[in-house]
Structure formats: C-alpha cells, structure tokens
Amino acid sequence: MSLLLNLARQSRWLLLLALLTSLVSGFGSAGLVALINQALGASNARLAELGWRFLGLSIAVLVTRTLSQTLFMYLGQRAKAMLRMRTIHRIGEASFRHLEQQGASRSLAVLTQDLDTIVMFFVSMPSLTMQGAVIAGCLGYLGYLSWKILLLAAVTIAIGSIGFRLANGRALFHLRASRKREDDLVRHFRALFDGAKELKLHRKRRQAFIDETLATNVEAVRVQRTRGYVLYAAAASWGSFILFAFIGVTLFVIARMFPVDTHVMSGYAMIILYMIMPIEALLSAIPSIGSARVALERIEQVNADLPTETAMTGPAANAFESIVLDRVTHSYFREKENEVFTLGPVNLRLEPGELVYLIGGNGSGKTTLAKIIVGLYAPESGQILLNGEPVGEKERDAYRQHFAVVFNDFHLFDTLLGMKLDGIDNKARAWLERLQLDHKVSVKDSAFSTLDLSQGQRKRLALLVAYLEDRPFYVFDEWAADQDPLFKDVFYKQLLPDLKARGKAVIVITHDDRYFHLADRYIKLDYGQVVETGAGSDLHDARDRQLSGTRF
Structure with a gap:
C-alpha cells in the first residue's frame, strides 16, 4: 500500500478536505433523522425552529456531498495519472533484459485495468465515508436515547466483523488468483490479432486456440472471480442478517425488558430503519475495496519486478576511438x-x-x-x-x-522523437525521396503522415x-x-x-x-x-x- 500512502502524502490537504466533507455530509444525514424524530413529538411553536434547522442542515448535506464527490473524483484521476506515470517511468528505466523477461502483458494490464480499478475505489470513497458517518451518527443517537441499545449494537458489530473477515479473506484469495490468470488472457488476446493470418489459414489451429486455450482461461477467470464475489455477497448477507437480528432483539426483547416511552421507541425504529440502507450500501461497496487492494498489490509487484538501471546522464556521443x-x-x-x-x-x-x-x-x-x-x-x-x-x-x-x-x-514511432533540430523536416524529406518513399509518406512538424x-x-x-x-x-x-x-x-x-x-x-x-x-x-x-x-x-x-x- 506504499503507493497509496505516497499519494496521500502528496495530496494530504485535498484528501483531508474530501474526507472531512464526506463526514460532515454523513453526520448531517444522521442529524436530519434526529430532527425528524424530534419533530414528530414537538409542539407547534418548536416546529418552526426545527424546520429552519432542518433546511440549513439539508443545504449543508447537499453542498458537502457534492464537494466530497468532486474532490474524490479529482483525487481518483490524479491517482491514476500518478500511478500510470510512475509505472511508465519504471518501464522506461528498467533494463532491456528485465523488460523481455516480464513481457508486455502484465504491464499493459496494470496500465489499464488495474488503474481503472483504483479510480473506481476513489469514486466509491465518498459513499463509503458518508455511509460510515451516517452509521456512526445513528449509533451515537441510539446511545443518546439508550446506552443499553448502543452496547447491544457494539456487540452485534463485533460478531458481524468476525464473520465478514473470514469471508473477505477467502474472497481476496480468489480475486488475487483470478487477476494473475488475466495476465495470460491479455497475452492470448493479443495473439488473436498478432496471429490472425496463421489462425485464418489453419481452421483447426483457430478452433483449438479459441476453444481450448482461450476458453479454458476465460472459464478459469470466470470461476475464480465468481467465487470471490459470491463470498463478498455472503459477507454482505451475513451483515444484513446480523442487522435484522439486532433490530429484532432491540424491538422485541430489549424494549420488553427495559420499558421505554413511545417517543423513544419510535426513535429506535426510525434510526434502525434508516441505518439499513447505509449498512447495505457499505457492505456492497466492500468488493471495490478488495479489488483496489489487489490492483495496488499488482502495481507494486510489477514495479518491484522492474528494477531501474543506475545511469549517469550525459549528452549523446559524437565519436569514439574503439x-x-x-x-x-x-x-x-x-x-x-x-x-x-x-x-x-x-x-x-x-x-x-x-x-x-x-x-x-x-x-x-x-x-x-x-x-x-x-x-x-x-x-x-x-x-x-x-x-x-x-x-x-x-x-x-x-x-x-x-x-x-x-x-x-x-x-x-510516428514522430521523430528526440530530434528537435533545425531543418529536420527538410532532411527527412530528402531521405524520403532517396528511399523512394515520398509518394507514400510526408513529414510535417517532425511527424510522419502514415x-x-x-x-x-x-x-x-x-x-x-x-x-x-x-x-x-x-x-x-x-x-x-x-x-x-x-x-x-x-x-x-x-x-x-x-x-x-x-x-x-x-x-x-x-x-x-x-x-x-x-x-x-x-x-x-x-x-x-x-x-x-x-x-x-x-x-x-x-x-x-x-x-x-x-x-x-
């Protein structure tokens, strides 16, 4: 996770502001529920005051939510660009021998698919932070209404966390394994184009490549990905079950053991019902966190497998003796x-x-x-x-x-990279004529036409x-x-x-x-x-x- 920590250090203030606005939005949403509960039993004189507070808090929630989503979207694209350029520089500075050994498939997958996974993680961050703040705020309000309910909620969360951790660990295992298999898939996908002539000229080779090589790898990735996400779904289902168990114990056991008035009981019901959607949203977003974790591991591994050459910079050579x-x-x-x-x-x-x-x-x-x-x-x-x-x-x-x-x-390359010299276009045109390519290719601003x-x-x-x-x-x-x-x-x-x-x-x-x-x-x-x-x-x-x- 050092890459993510490095990004956090570089954008610490923006990240802090994004997290802060998400938390404000989440706690504000919980505050709106508290205001609604208060309004249900308030007098007419107090309703006006609560209404203005509700309006102000609603505007604050809207503004902070929009700002949070904007900042996290910006940070996601910035993270993608930074990680992409870091990997590109690592590839450019690696030895040719290491580049040959690693091959293009792993690096291409990292530069595209894995980085998009990181972006999706940042896109989901506002929701994760806000939903977490909503849940924390609701739990706080439950504690305000009754410390016994808060204690029960803490025990329920602990039990749910243990079950989730077990399922999450197995899900990550399958996601990592499927991600490794996708490197082979990228290599085979490239062969579909690079070997198109050979495949077209040999029907049995084409059928064997598609039905055996490609289909086998596609199926293996499908199976392992499915297992991973099924385990995530099981973790989410376990969380939902624990949540409803908490609701049942609160409403039908605790309320009977410790009698409370109708207003407090309606507060229990409203807060618990309001918590259902944030909790389910939080649980459904867990796979994006797991996928981002696997993607970061992949990026770090690719960079680690490409040690940089130690080089002394200097001008291009003009001559040598031997x-x-x-x-x-x-x-x-x-x-x-x-x-x-x-x-x-x-x-x-x-x-x-x-x-x-x-x-x-x-x-x-x-x-x-x-x-x-x-x-x-x-x-x-x-x-x-x-x-x-x-x-x-x-x-x-x-x-x-x-x-x-x-x-x-x-x-x-389609341009004369690294040769920004006076008259370079004229020199290139002269060589195009000498090599009888001027009827096919032209040069303008150091770029070939085709x-x-x-x-x-x-x-x-x-x-x-x-x-x-x-x-x-x-x-x-x-x-x-x-x-x-x-x-x-x-x-x-x-x-x-x-x-x-x-x-x-x-x-x-x-x-x-x-x-x-x-x-x-x-x-x-x-x-x-x-x-x-x-x-x-x-x-x-x-x-x-x-x-x-x-x-x-």
Whole structure:
C-alpha cells in the first residue's frame, strides 16, 4: 500500500478536505433523522425552529456531498495519472533484459485495468465515508436515547466483523488468483490479432486456440472471480442478517425488558430503519475495496519486478576511438530447444570507419551479440571497453547513445522523437525521396503522415530515422531481407559505403552472400561461438571457388 500512502502524502490537504466533507455530509444525514424524530413529538411553536434547522442542515448535506464527490473524483484521476506515470517511468528505466523477461502483458494490464480499478475505489470513497458517518451518527443517537441499545449494537458489530473477515479473506484469495490468470488472457488476446493470418489459414489451429486455450482461461477467470464475489455477497448477507437480528432483539426483547416511552421507541425504529440502507450500501461497496487492494498489490509487484538501471546522464556521443569485447559471455534459456544457450566467450575489437558483416546460421547468436555490443544486454562475464575504459552499470546508458540500430523486429514511432533540430523536416524529406518513399509518406512538424506501409517500406523508414540520428556506430539486423533486388543493391553498394566514408562504424547482420566481398571484415558465429573471421574478400573468393567447383 506504499503507493497509496505516497499519494496521500502528496495530496494530504485535498484528501483531508474530501474526507472531512464526506463526514460532515454523513453526520448531517444522521442529524436530519434526529430532527425528524424530534419533530414528530414537538409542539407547534418548536416546529418552526426545527424546520429552519432542518433546511440549513439539508443545504449543508447537499453542498458537502457534492464537494466530497468532486474532490474524490479529482483525487481518483490524479491517482491514476500518478500511478500510470510512475509505472511508465519504471518501464522506461528498467533494463532491456528485465523488460523481455516480464513481457508486455502484465504491464499493459496494470496500465489499464488495474488503474481503472483504483479510480473506481476513489469514486466509491465518498459513499463509503458518508455511509460510515451516517452509521456512526445513528449509533451515537441510539446511545443518546439508550446506552443499553448502543452496547447491544457494539456487540452485534463485533460478531458481524468476525464473520465478514473470514469471508473477505477467502474472497481476496480468489480475486488475487483470478487477476494473475488475466495476465495470460491479455497475452492470448493479443495473439488473436498478432496471429490472425496463421489462425485464418489453419481452421483447426483457430478452433483449438479459441476453444481450448482461450476458453479454458476465460472459464478459469470466470470461476475464480465468481467465487470471490459470491463470498463478498455472503459477507454482505451475513451483515444484513446480523442487522435484522439486532433490530429484532432491540424491538422485541430489549424494549420488553427495559420499558421505554413511545417517543423513544419510535426513535429506535426510525434510526434502525434508516441505518439499513447505509449498512447495505457499505457492505456492497466492500468488493471495490478488495479489488483496489489487489490492483495496488499488482502495481507494486510489477514495479518491484522492474528494477531501474543506475545511469549517469550525459549528452549523446559524437565519436569514439574503439569498442572492445573482452571475453564477453551471455546466457539465456531457449524454450523451444528446452536448453540454455550460451554466447561466447567473445573477443572483438571495433573501430570507426570499419564495415563488419556478422554472419552465421539461424540461432547462432548474431542478434544476441548485436544486443550485447549496443548495450541492451550486460555481459554475464567479461567486459566491454569504450576507448579503453570499462563500461559498467552507471556508464551503460551513456554508452548506448553511440548506436543507431535497426533490428529485424524494429518498432517505428510516428514522430521523430528526440530530434528537435533545425531543418529536420527538410532532411527527412530528402531521405524520403532517396528511399523512394515520398509518394507514400510526408513529414510535417517532425511527424510522419502514415506508417501504413509494407514491411520493406517500413524498414526503409526505420533506416531514415537511423540516418537522422547521426550516431557514430550503426547496426543493421537483416535490414535487406524484405527489400527488392534494387534496394538491396542500393543498401549494400551505396548506403553502407557512404556510412563508412563518413567515419561510421557499421555492423551488418546478413545472409546475402552475394555482397560479402564488400565487407572490410566478417565474423562468423556458430551456436554462440566465433568460429571464423577474416576479410570480406576472402569469403567472396571462397564463394567463387565453390561455384566453379559446382559447375565442373
């Protein structure tokens, strides 16, 4: 609950005012009942005085109730925004490895569903506070009429609390369990769209996914949610039963044991009947408190599972002298192979103005090595040296600013974020023409007109963004795989040599052996190990010899 306490500290005065107005409204409502009871036995001369007091108190109740609801609504939206931004910052500051391990489903659920649950809790707060104040005020008036009735009410509340606590504990257990299952549901819901092509092309796969995977999880969530809310309903029913038991004992037992006059007895009846609705409203609002508690636990857990990187802020890098990987290793678990894959140890030196091709079969570790080079993964052993200095946890974020990267699973933003430079639109338009995208996309105020493009065109647009970043080191992961022969030639024979001529270091992950001879150097990986390295021309000569041998 530390997140909620933090919010309470930041908005303590508003929260205090909201609670105070709710209490005033609740106690005022109880006061209205007391005035009504007094008016029933008052003389004509006293009725006028009671009437004015009733009018004034009614206006006070109306104003404080409206103000309370407004303040709690404001606090609810403020809490949602604060918790959302806190989680967003936590995601932004977490390491890439932790983000991969957690996946998007849990964080998306927290940023949407759980935060809406928090808002609903704040929406219900005015009612909870007012109804609680009404009940407290009514109990106080009962005590004023008879201390014996108040004592009986206290015993009744104690018995009701014990039964409620037992049911509430089990209800919370089921709500927590169902909330965890919903993370899997969010992931499967995304697969409905991400895997739409595959599902449409394979009827049995679609039926199995919907009828088995989705239906099973939906049913599991339904069952556990239902159990939770049924237990809440049982708690509410227990509270109602205890309330009516209290009414029965008061009217039919206590009143006979301790005779009272008709006026006091009518006061008992009126107060008890008036308490029924606030008590039922309070009990019915209990699930929102339980759901908010579970949501807060979820938000705190997601934040705890995403530790922030320790980073030293600094300007983006303009140049470097060398990057060295010294006996670097990295391991991760491959679910498909059901085994741990280990990359390295890798020893590698990279310098400006060098064009390096990273080659090898699928699953050999090329992309993993690229992520280590650019600082997305930290080495598990060994070290990375930038200009002879070790890159540690504090320096890693500044180190990453050396790189402009287009991964095979790249993401395009619809604006040129972080590049508020003079003439940026004109530079972008020039690149759109060079990449033959100007008939599809335009740029205005650093925003692209559309991202609704083919995969090859989207990669060209990602290349444009990388060029505009103008970093000293470029990495391209299978960039040309989705390009037609024309643009493959442009990429390998014009764009990459241009970057090299400008003194940029370039790593290209590729399978296009027709262009291997253009590399200054190649590095070949096989199952996580560097098995071969040399000049690109050596690969070209070997390919020619292989082709000659095939002909003859």
